[in-house]
Amino acid sequence: MERILLVEDDLAISDMVRTFLIKEGFKVDAVFTGKEASNRFANDSYDLVLLDLMLPEINGMDFLQALRQNSYVPVIIISAKDGEADKAIGLGFGADDYMTKPFSMIELLARVKAAIRRSTQYKVPSQEEASPMIYIHELEMDLHNFIVKKNGLEINLTSKEWKILKLFLENPKKVMTKEQIYHSVWEDHYYGDDHVINVHMSRLREKIEDDPAKPKYIKTVWGIGYKLGEFV
Incomplete structure (x- = not known):
C-alpha cells in the first residue's frame, strides 16, 4: 500500500x-x-x-x-x-x-x-552491483548512485532533470522532439503544452551549462526539439 x-x-x-x-x-x-x-x-x-x-x-x-x-x-x-x-x-x-x-x-x-x-x-540497486558511468566532456553520470558531477563537483538535480539528462546521454546522436521527451520522462501522452518541458530544460541548463544562454550540452534544434552537443 x-x-x-x-x-x-x-x-x-x-x-x-x-x-x-x-x-x-x-x-x-x-x-x-x-x-x-x-x-x-x-x-x-x-x-x-x-x-x-x-x-x-x-x-x-x-x-x-x-x-x-x-x-x-x-x-x-x-x-x-x-x-x-x-x-x-x-x-x-x-x-x-x-x-x-x-x-x-x-x-x-x-x-x-x-x-x-x-x-x-x-530503486537503489544492491551494493554488489557495479556502478555504470556515462561521461561527456566535463560531465559524468553515475547511473546506480544517481550522482551527476561536473569537473568533479556534484550537481544537485531533481528527478525530472536527472531523467532528461539521462535521456540525452543515452541517445547522443539523436534529435529528440518535445513529444519524445515528454513521453520518455513523464511517461504520458503529450498534448502540445511546452511549458512543463521548457521549465525543466531551463533549470537543467542553469545547473550543467557554463552559459545557459549559449548551451553546449543540450542544444536546441529549432522547430524540432533538442539534441546532445558534440565535443571534439
Whole structure:
C-alpha cells in the first residue's frame, strides 16, 4: 500500500482528498502546516507528497526546498494560484507536477498513480552491483548512485532533470522532439503544452551549462526539439 503525505491547511479540501485516496487503496497521512510536514517526513517514509503552497509556519516552497536536499520522492503541488509564474517556480524548485484548485478527483488520482509509477524506476540497486558511468566532456553520470558531477563537483538535480539528462546521454546522436521527451520522462501522452518541458530544460541548463544562454550540452534544434552537443 503506497503512503501519501497530504499537506493542506484547508480542512475541507484535506478531508475530501484524504477520504477519496483512502477509498482508492492508499494510506494517507494529513498534516496542516509546513512544520508538521517537516516533522512527519523526518520520521516516516512516503511514496508521494501532495503539497499546498500557502501554508502556515513553513510555506510550501520552503518545505519543498528542504525536502529536495535529501529526497527525490514525487511531489505534486496543489495550489489556488493559477499564474504561469507560480507554476514555473514550483516546478523549478523540484516539484514533479502541479494541479490548480479546484481540480477533478479523477484527474488527481491519475496524476498520483502516474507519479508513483514513474518513481519506481529509480530503486537503489544492491551494493554488489557495479556502478555504470556515462561521461561527456566535463560531465559524468553515475547511473546506480544517481550522482551527476561536473569537473568533479556534484550537481544537485531533481528527478525530472536527472531523467532528461539521462535521456540525452543515452541517445547522443539523436534529435529528440518535445513529444519524445515528454513521453520518455513523464511517461504520458503529450498534448502540445511546452511549458512543463521548457521549465525543466531551463533549470537543467542553469545547473550543467557554463552559459545557459549559449548551451553546449543540450542544444536546441529549432522547430524540432533538442539534441546532445558534440565535443571534439
